[in-house]
Amino acid sequence: MKKGLILVGYITVICTINACRKKDTQTATESYSPTAMSVTVPAYVAKYVGSMPMTGTNPMTAEGVELGHKLFYDKTLSNDMTISCASCHKQENAFDDPRPFSQGTNGSFGDRNAMAIINLGWNTRFFWDGRRASLEGQAHDPVTNPIEMANNWPEVVKRLQNSTVYSDLFFKAFGTRTIDSNLVVNAISQFERTLVSFNSxxxxxxxxxxxxxxxxxxxxxxxxxxxxxxxxxxxxxxxxxxxxxxxxxxxxxxxxxxxxxxxxxxxxxxxxxxxxxxxxxxxxxxxxxxxxxxxxxxxxxxxxxxxxxxxxxxxxxxxxxxxxxxxxxxxxxxxxxxxxxxxxxxxxxxxxxxxxx
Ligand code: HEC
Ligand code: HEC
Missing domain, CATH: 1.10.760.10 (Cytochrome c-like domain)
Known part of the structure; x- marks a missing residue:
């Protein structure tokens, strides 16, 4: 059997006693019980760079990753609903863009090559010029960048809030149905942290x-x-x-x-x-x-x-x-x-x- 097949699935789901305990919620019928998750990596990775650092303010859960995965591919985030994060960060290109310059919703082009999203959980400075210090901070930018998704956060939040599917997913991930931009970027960042590649x-x-x-x-x-x-x-x-x-x-x-x-x-x-x-x-x-x-x-x-x-x-x-x-x-x-x-x-x-x- 090929090694690649054996190594499929880096991510283990670890259910800690605390995270799996039912938490009190405002309604009697709804219960919020997220499944804590960490990214497991081959032993040689842990040896050289340690396990992936997690942020205390955005703990990773299976539900958060699932929501972030959906948002990453959702064109609802762009003003005219034509592009998602994945339009410029394509899986077959290791989440990079094969076009020299990515095209935003209004047809405009930037002047930099998009960047691959690979093993960014160990990173603390983002973009070619390092202007963002966290994945969460980074993910705010494309949504409002006029040459990318050209949207505004109140509009994005309104669209997501109107969707019962998202309302449920946000509740499962964060225990609230009141969506805001921070929860959106937190979920996307959780998904991005799962994009690890060590199997070449x-x-x-x-x-x-x-x-x-x-x-x-x-x-x-x-x-x-x-x-x-x-x-x-x-x-x-x-x-x-x-x-x-x-x-x-x-x-x-x-x-x-x-x-x-x-x-x-x-x-x-x-x-x-x-x-x-x-x-x-x-x-x-x-x-x-x-x-x-x-x-x-x-x-x-x-x-x-x-x-x-x-x-x-x-x-x-x-x-x-x-x-x-x-x-x-x-x-x-x-x-x-x-x-x-x-x-x-x-x-x-x-x-x-x-x-x-
Ligand atoms: C002084 C540090 C340094 C050394 C030494 C170096 N690189 Fe680089 N490499 C960089 C930087 C910085 C960039 C990005 C530069 C830019 O885009 O302006 C880069 C970009 C690249 C890229 C393009 C990556 C991309 O995603 O576009 C490749 C491929 C690459 N280097 C391969 C090599 C190889 C092969 C060698 C040895 C022959 C090498 N590098 C030596 C710093 C270095
Ligand atoms: C229109 C194309 C486009 C869209 C849409 C887009 N990006 Fe990007 N992305 C880029 C470009 C171009 C860069 C590099 C820009 C720079 O350095 O100034 C980049 C950089 C990044 C980086 C930095 C990687 C690193 O190594 O520092 C991350 C992370 C990222 N994008 C995630 C996202 C997420 C999440 C979304 C959706 C919310 C998104 N992108 C939407 C084109 C795009």
Whole structure:
């Protein structure tokens, strides 16, 4: 049997005595008894990065996740009911958008590539420029962003409040039928925390010791990634493939998008962007904050010979390369092959994360 099949289902439902005890509610007939839940991860993940941190203000429950799952796919959230979160964060693309720039409800485009939603429970700064500090905070923005869902919260709340299906789901998740924006983003964030991906061939090889899981070429690519390529300096080998920092990898001598500086206002942050995870990178094209690269070959070409040494605040790890790693054609192909081994087929197909409607 394939390992992938054995590993299906990371999420266990843990019913604690407290959470399962019936709580007093205002009506005699209704009882609020949510099922506490945590995200379980393979032992090697817990070893490197610990279990997923949970927030005290938004404890995860099976009912909250179910509600968040439905909301994530619900077009009711957008002004003209044409797009949901999933319109720009597609499961088959590891919850990224294959379009260079996502299109909002009024046909307008932003100027940044959408970001994959993978293992974000360990993250504390969101967006390419880090302007949000929690998943809950992040989820407020697309609903009202004029180039995304272009809606307003009173309207969203009114629509949800008029639905008996949602009224029931909110009661089950939060013990109240009075919906507000905070409960909406709490539920969505709970669902997003379940989007964990640690089941790639690379994991079977590197963390689980299955020496046959990677081909010889992929193993050569891995050696470049952790060795001379220094990729792991920022895309850490700690199972998450990111150090969660904001860095300038030298794309432009004069960055058009200020990146982190947009948020902090500090010139020392100009050109710095969130170090993205590389998990499922084969399915999240195009690449970089502005989608400038269409293929992984383009990305590797960049790291090989096109690093802009005069870029402001070029990261301390980058000058070691000179203008690049000067990889041979064979080495480039090896590195690309390795990056493609980071795809988690279960994650991008699992019905547990698919459209529930
Ligand atoms: C119109 C397309 C679009 C829609 C709709 C949309 N997003 Fe996004 N999302 C983006 C783009 C583009 C970015 C990156 C924007 C930036 O950095 O300025 C992003 C970034 C994010 C991030 C940050 C990821 C990270 O690693 O920091 C999360 C989380 C996210 N979106 C969740 C959601 C949720 C939840 C919804 C629905 C409430 C949603 N998005 C709706 C396009 C979209
Ligand atoms: C100095 C830290 C650093 C090093 C070293 C580094 N990267 Fe990156 N990487 C980044 C940052 C930051 C971004 C996002 C840049 C942007 O969009 O402006 C990125 C983006 C990427 C992307 C695109 C991800 C996406 O979702 O669009 C790939 C693929 C990638 N790097 C692969 C590599 C490989 C392969 C190496 C080694 C040859 C490497 N990186 C070395 C920091 C680094």
């Amino acid at each position: 061939r690379f994991d079977h090889f590197y963390f689980e010791g299955d020496s046959t899981a990677l081909t010889a070429q992929e193993q050569r690519g891995l050696a470049i990634f952790v060795g001379d390529g220094k990729c792991k300096n920022c895309h850490l080998m700690n199972t998450l493939f990111t150090d969660h920092e904001f860095r300038n990898n030298g794309l432009d001598a004069n960055p058009k998008d200020d990146g982190l500086m947009k948020f902090t206002g500090s010139a020392a942050d100009k050109g710095k962007f969130k170090v993205p995870t590389l998990r499922n990178i084969a399915v999240t094209a195009p690449y970089m904050h502005d989608s400038r690269f269409t293929t992984l070959e383009d990305v590797v070409d960049f790291y090989s010979s096109k690093i802009q040494q005069t870029s402001p605040n070029l990261d301390e790890h980058m000058p070691e390369f000179g203008s690049g790693l000067n990889l041979t054609t064979q080495q480039k192909a090896d590195l690309v092959a390795f990056l493609k081994s980071l795809t988690d087929e279960d994650f991008i197909r699992n019905p547990k994360f698919s459209d529930p409607n």
